[in-house]
Amino acid sequence: MDKIVRPTLEFGSGSIMVWGCMTWLGVGALIKIVGNMDATQYVDILSNGLLPTITHVSAEPDLPPRHCITFQQDNDPKHTSRLAMKWFNDEDVKVMQWPTQSPDLNPIEHLWAHLKARLRSYEDAPRGVLELWQRVKEEWVKIPAQKCQTLIESMPRRINAVIKSRGGGATRDTKLP
Numbered sequence: 001m002d003k004i005v006r007p008t009l010e011f012g013s014g015s016i017m018v019w020g021c022m023t024w025l026g027v028g029a030l031i032k033i034v035g036n037m038d039a040t041q042y043v044d045i046l047s048n049g050l051l052p053t054i055t056h057v058s059a060e061p062d063l064p065p066r067h068c069i070t071f072q073q074d075n076d077p078k079h080t081s082r083l084a085m086k087w088f089n090d091e092d093v094k095v096m097q098w099p100t101q102s103p104d105l106n107p108i109e110h111l112w113a114h115l116k117a118r119l120r121s122y123e124d125a126p127r128g129v130l131e132l133w134q135r136v137k138e139e140w141v142k143i144p145a146q147k148c149q150t151l152i153e154s155m156p157r158r159i160n161a162v163i164k165s166r167g168g169g170a171t172r173d174t175k176l177p
Helices: 039-058 082-090 107-120 129-142 145-153 155-164
Strands: 017-023 026-033
Touching (some): 017 039, 017 107, 026 039, 026 129, 026 145, 039 082, 107 129, 107 145, 145 155
Antiparallel strands (some): 017 026
């Protein structure tokens, strides 16, 4: 019976919250969120996570320069706060206009699902949030650029599925990666 039943490990809520980004070159920064994220912490994450990622991508000779890069995010209030909008303006970061409550369109949501599947593949549950965070970091850097590229290339199909369903989102039988 010990081999069948896994004990429940109590370590707070047993989860961590992270912010991450992806680009054509692969995954970008990954930052652990401490406490409840507010607009100030979000802007700090953008400064320490998004900017270095954009700088890295825009340095590649075969990729668009920085002024051509567009950042996609959801419409969470802290993401659209005056503080965040000022930061985007001050840092000259273009933000894609995006409909609210549309996770089926956002490619990074599918990347999170991939990461969670990788974390579930471990034989043993993490012994605490520190071990969980370590595994998350290890699996994040293993995600191949091809995975990100496939998700980015799926955007036209995702958008067409929403148009076809007249804004109702992708249906179960819509083939999306």
